[in-house]
Amino acid sequence: MIFSSLVFLYLFLPLCLLFYFLVKSTKGKNGVLIVFSLLFYSWGEPVRILFLLLSAVVNYFLGIGAAPTREELKRGDDTPSVRRKVFLALGLVFNIGMIGVFKYSKFIVTNINGIFGASLPVPNIEPVIGISFYTFQILSYVVDCYWEKVEPQRKFTKLLLYISLFPQLIAGPIVRYSTIADEIDNRRVTLSDFSEGFSRLVLGLAKKVILADNLFNIVDQFFGKDVGALTMAGTWYSVILYSLYIYFDFSGYSDMAIGMGRMFGFHFNENFNHPYLCKDVTEFWQRWHISLGSFFRDYLLPIPVFGVRNKYTSLFLVWLCTGIWHGANWNYIIWGLYYGAFIMLETAIGKKRMAKIPIVIRHIYSKLVIIVGFGIFYFEDLGDLGKFLRNLTPANPNGFSSGIEAMSLVNNLFLVIAAIICTFPLLNLVKKFSLRSQNTKAVVSVAGTLVSAGLLVLSSILLVNATANAFLYYKFG
Amino acid sequence: MQRDPRDLRLQQRAQYQGGRPVNSAGQPGQPGQRNPRDPRDPRGIRDPRAQQRPVQRPDARPVNRAGQPNPNRGQVRQDASRSLRNVEQVKSAAQKSAPKMPQRPPVRQTEEQRLAEHKKKIISSSRKREHSLCAFNTAVLLTIFGFITLFMTFGKRPNAALEENRDLAKMPTFSWKSYFSGEFTSAFAEFYNDTVPMRSTFKTIISEFDAKLGLSYGGAEIHGDLPIIDNGDKDTASGNTSKIPPTANLITSHESTKAPQSTQSTAQSSGSTESTTESSSAESSSHEQPEVNAPDHGGEMSGTVLVLDDGTGISLFGGSFKGGEFYAGMLNKYKQQVGDDVNVYSMVAPTSGSFYLPAKFKGYMASEWDNIENINSFLDGVIPVDVYTALSKHVDEHIYSRTDHHWQPLGAYYAAQEFARVAGVPFAPLSDYEAVSRDGYVGTMYMFSDWNKKIRDNPENFTYYKPQNVYETEYYDNNMNFKYKSSLLLNIDNLATSSWYLVFIGTDEIVTHVTTDCKNGRKLLIVKDSYGNATIPCYTNSFEEIWMVDMRYFQENLADFTKEKGITDTVFTMCSFSAVGGNATDLKNMIY
Known part of the structure; x- marks a missing residue:
């Protein structure tokens, strides 16, 4: 089920909220959330629920096995026992194996066939939606158990709740167990939580339905056909709009997830922090899909193979993994390594020397890298990717402009301007302003309510048309 | 900066066993030291969750390497709820210390009491205000949300779209077989979306909204499919x-x-x-190609076609x-x-x-x-x-x-x-x-x-x-x-x-x-x-x-x-x- 659909918003969510608040005990509320989460996940393809349950059951035991027993804790063993190491290894093999089989087997076999001229049967496995996200979550849980950062959850249903919690199930943010471990048992939905969560949900919905979907319509007019036939201006125009689209689509989803989480009393970490404000590529990744970046930072680097002393090797590996994570396709690998290369470059230059470069140049440089990067991200077909890269340059055989991109820009001028403005931290400015006095706070708050109300109505109407626009990150799940 | 993973583990273990609250920078410590912000920050006053939640955040680490998000910047600063909690802890600690006051000299006590009472008044009034603003926000959004839900649930659903020359999707009949194959859910979603009450009215509104996303360009607008002209060979x-x-x-x-x-x-x-x-x-x-002179009209791209002013x-x-x-x-x-x-x-x-x-x-x-x-x-x-x-x-x-x-x-x-x-x-x-x-x-x-x-x-x-x-x-x-x-x-x-x-x-x-x-x-x-x-x-x-x-x-x-x-x-x-x-x-x- 897609968050930005009428079925979800006006059938599933009201029912879920109704039962959630009718039930008084936290235990009951957890039950409601589990039932609705499983319903949510099984919507459309009930079979995939088996993968989720299998993953939950296996990792339940792995988590307990990887954590120290009470005796071990009492003894204060410094080195983990063999049992714990085995369970950790099993956890890694099982979870990475799950992703490998369900997401990459087709890609791997196809490439082996291609490279070695073998003719292995290509497995016909369709990727299971959300598997990369929830597998990463549960992998972090098992590793955290091993590292003794969290106490293993001995109640299966509670662990299941953590894995299946529908706001963050399919497309992140990748919530750590430690973030919500306490809230699984002790949480209270306060009025301010519910209110802010609701506003956040509406904000995310508006980002998706008003900005992202309309931006994508334009992008599709250009990229959706033959990219080889685009002019240079047309290619730049569409890839810039695509970069805006992908931000609003993904951060809109995260907003909705975080908002709904708060409505149920959970506090997830932020996933975006105005990425387009970054001054360099390194900073971009501190502001973009934060939960993924921090996952790799926390779980990949401490592993000896990755944490080798040579920082360039580890950077290479991290960015290779980031690329691969996004999809079983060469363009994602290229995309990951492309970022890795720029970040290595920035590391080599060093922070101090980077800071000496004029800010304007740094902004232009970083935006160029990001925008071209999203072009690489878009074109899964390497032939099209080649044409795209060629068409960005004066080597474009179709000339600089056919005038049609100017027409498209004028036709969508307000949309494009609004999208660009919305990449700035407007809400933070408003919040700062509202802190001036009690009165400004009240005025800003009431105005915010009215804006949210308007956005909710408008987005809901627009949803009558946008029935099939799934979130982009669903496909990376 | 390269860290030894073992240091990290030891530190984590200390956190885990000690059970002490750990701040977001990963250092165990006094609540008062943790928060770089002013504890009197008015943002900290509003949330009553403070007393219930011990802050335990062992996940964030101060690793700051090129290319990896810096938790201090990426999470702490922007994570409003977390910083709120920190502030609240400070506040709750301050409140806990209040009962100790009677041991102090009586004169200063009354002075401080007056000050505290004054503060309390401000806090409670601002809290009330905060509360009513939240209530207003929730009430407005819930009303709209509830209204649309009722409208979608009980509104009369059309079964045909004459202007589209087709019957709309039908409510599928439920069977376990169709449920498990996924047919039921997808057919139901299609039915639900396709037969929105007052569908054609909304379609008109959407088309008018789409037309307002920008300006007309020389009398033409593109909102739908753009023809990419094949000049290839x-x-x-x-x-x-x-x-x-x-x-x-x-x-x-x-x-x-x-x-x-x-x-x-x-x-x-x-x-x-x-x-x-x-x-x-x-x-x-x-x-030769016959020459045809079409009459001149303004027009707009609408949906997938160009619509001229004469319709x-x-x-x-x-x-x-x-x-x-x-x-x-x-x-x-x-x-x-x-x-x-x-x-x-x-x-x-x-x-x-x-x-x-x-x-x-x-x-x-x-x-x-x-x-x-x-x-x-x-x-x-x-x-x-x-x-x-x-x-x-x-x-x-x-x-x-x-x-x-x-x-x-x-x-x-x-x-x-x-x-x-x-x-x-x-x-x-x-x-x-x-x-x-x-x-x-x-x-x-x-x-x-x-x-x-x-x-x-x-x-x-x-x-x-x-x-x-x-x-x-x-x-x-x-x-x-x-x-x-x-x-x-x-x-x-x-x-x-x-x-x-x-x-x-x-x-x-x-x-x-x-x-x-x-x-x-x-x-x-x-x-x-x-x-x-x-x-x-x-x-x-x-x-x-x-x-x-x-x-x-x-x-x-x-x-x-x-x-x-x-x-x-x-x-x-x-x-x-x-x-x-x-x-x-x-x-x-x-x-x-």
């Missing part, structure tokens, strides 16, 4: 036209070779402007020379299979854009003329029928629908006339038909334009022509199983206003067989898209038998079928979109 294509004029010969060695003469007389008597005397050889590429919807042709080459190749292959006994013709009809697109929009549409010429240049043994020129002579008449993507029956008639001339068969004048005319036609363009008001508000006339001679029609399914005998033309008054074009045989997914009283031994096979449907009544005076199959749906081998039915003439009749686009690839299913 234009040079080679036009080169082809000039160098190889197709010289297919018409086989007239059939029972009645007299037919061509009578054709001419009929054609001329019907007021045709054609005066060709040579019907035994096909038109070659020696002709004319025009589908913008993207063109594809490669597609055309493929199409021609399929026809050539078919011609080879059927051999010299069968005349094969290619009748690619231009769409309304060729004649009615104002000059200022010409750049947005590929040339249908060039694309048809390109096709003709690849034809080998197949006879091209130039309906472009034929139609261009009647642009002042109602030959294309303004509100529908098809031609008007009159346009089909002129095209059929040109074919009859080339094929050398008799052709009845319009006066031999009974004209049936209806006003108020708003066709498919209304849907293609995403419910553009200009289309809706400018309905047009629809006139079709009933043949008056004796003929019989029977229908088969696409695997050639007999279905039923019926009339060739449906009763237009039983059709929805938007689908009057369906008056011709009613559907595309059917095989039509007409037997006429014209006894000239010629048997026609029409392989077509929906443009062909309107031509079939025009041939009831021209051929003894007519078979018509749809290029997209027919399941049999076309060459076998042709031989089996004793076909003498096969005409491929379709609009330019089908000939160069995806529809043509379906020809592979019958020509192999």
Whole structure:
């Protein structure tokens, strides 16, 4: 089920909220959330629920096995026992194996066939939606158990709740167990939580339905056909709009997830922090899909193979993994390594020397890298990717402009301007302003309510048309 | 900065075993030290969660390496709820320390008490205010949310969309089998979305909103599909036209070779402007593109079509020379299979854009003329029928629908006339038909334009022509199983206003067989898209038998079928979109 659909918003969510608040005990509320989460996940393809349950059951035991027993804790063993190491290894093999089989087997076999001229049967496995996200979550849980950062959850249903919690199930943010471990048992939905969560949900919905979907319509007019036939201006125009689209689509989803989480009393970490404000590529990744970046930072680097002393090797590996994570396709690998290369470059230059470069140049440089990067991200077909890269340059055989991109820009001028403005931290400015006095706070708050109300109505109407626009990150799940 | 993972683990273990609150920077410590912000920050006052939640955040670590998010920047600073909690902890600690006060000297106590009370008052009033603002926000949003939920649940759901000429999705019946296969859920979602109460009203609102996303650019707007014009190998294509004029010969060695003469007389008597005397050889590429000056109108791209100010919807042709080459190749292959006994013709009809697109929009549409010429240049043994020129002579008449993507029956008639001339068969004048005319036609363009008001508000006339001679029609399914005998033309008054074009045989997914009283031994096979449907009544005076199959749906081998039915003439009749686009690839299913 897609968050930005009428079925979800006006059938599933009201029912879920109704039962959630009718039930008084936290235990009951957890039950409601589990039932609705499983319903949510099984919507459309009930079979995939088996993968989720299998993953939950296996990792339940792995988590307990990887954590120290009470005796071990009492003894204060410094080195983990063999049992714990085995369970950790099993956890890694099982979870990475799950992703490998369900997401990459087709890609791997196809490439082996291609490279070695073998003719292995290509497995016909369709990727299971959300598997990369929830597998990463549960992998972090098992590793955290091993590292003794969290106490293993001995109640299966509670662990299941953590894995299946529908706001963050399919497309992140990748919530750590430690973030919500306490809230699984002790949480209270306060009025301010519910209110802010609701506003956040509406904000995310508006980002998706008003900005992202309309931006994508334009992008599709250009990229959706033959990219080889685009002019240079047309290619730049569409890839810039695509970069805006992908931000609003993904951060809109995260907003909705975080908002709904708060409505149920959970506090997830932020996933975006105005990425387009970054001054360099390194900073971009501190502001973009934060939960993924921090996952790799926390779980990949401490592993000896990755944490080798040579920082360039580890950077290479991290960015290779980031690329691969996004999809079983060469363009994602290229995309990951492309970022890795720029970040290595920035590391080599060093922070101090980077800071000496004029800010304007740094902004232009970083935006160029990001925008071209999203072009690489878009074109899964390497032939099209080649044409795209060629068409960005004066080597474009179709000339600089056919005038049609100017027409498209004028036709969508307000949309494009609004999208660009919305990449700035407007809400933070408003919040700062509202802190001036009690009165400004009240005025800003009431105005915010009215804006949210308007956005909710408008987005809901627009949803009558946008029935099939799934979130982009669903496909990376 | 490289860290030793073991240090980290030790530190984590300390946190874990000690059970002390850990701040977001990963250091165990006093709550008071942790928060860099002023504990009196008013943002900290509002949240009552503070006392309940011990802050335990062992996950964040101060790793700061190039390329990896810095938790201090990426999470702490922006994580409003977390920093709130920190502030709250400070506050709760401050409150806990309050009971210790009585031990202090009494004078200072009253002073401090007064201060505290004053502070408390401010805090409680600001808290009340905060609370009521939250309540207001929640109440407003919940009201709207609840209203829409009730509206969606209990509003009257429509079951058909007349303007789209289709029934809306139906509520699926539940069964465990369909649930587990996923059919039920997807069908239900489709039903739920498709049948939103007051659907057409919302569609209109959406189309008006879309139009407000930007400004009009020289009178034109693009909101839907953008044609990407294929200029790819234009040079080679036009080169082809000039160098190889197709010289297919018409086989007239059939029972009645007299037919061509009578054709001419009929054609001329019907007021045709054609005066060709040579019907035994096909038109070659020696002709020029007829010039047509379309009246000037402003317009906007709406949905997938360009809507002119007078309410004319025009589908913008993207063109594809490669597609055309493929199409021609399929026809050539078919011609080879059927051999010299069968005349094969290619009748690619231009769409309304060729004649009615104002000059200022010409750049947005590929040339249908060039694309048809390109096709003709690849034809080998197949006879091209130039309906472009034929139609261009009647642009002042109602030959294309303004509100529908098809031609008007009159346009089909002129095209059929040109074919009859080339094929050398008799052709009845319009006066031999009974004209049936209806006003108020708003066709498919209304849907293609995403419910553009200009289309809706400018309905047009629809006139079709009933043949008056004796003929019989029977229908088969696409695997050639007999279905039923019926009339060739449906009763237009039983059709929805938007689908009057369906008056011709009613559907595309059917095989039509007409037997006429014209006894000239010629048997026609029409392989077509929906443009062909309107031509079939025009041939009831021209051929003894007519078979018509749809290029997209027919399941049999076309060459076998042709031989089996004793076909003498096969005409491929379709609009330019089908000939160069995806529809043509379906020809592979019958020509192999």
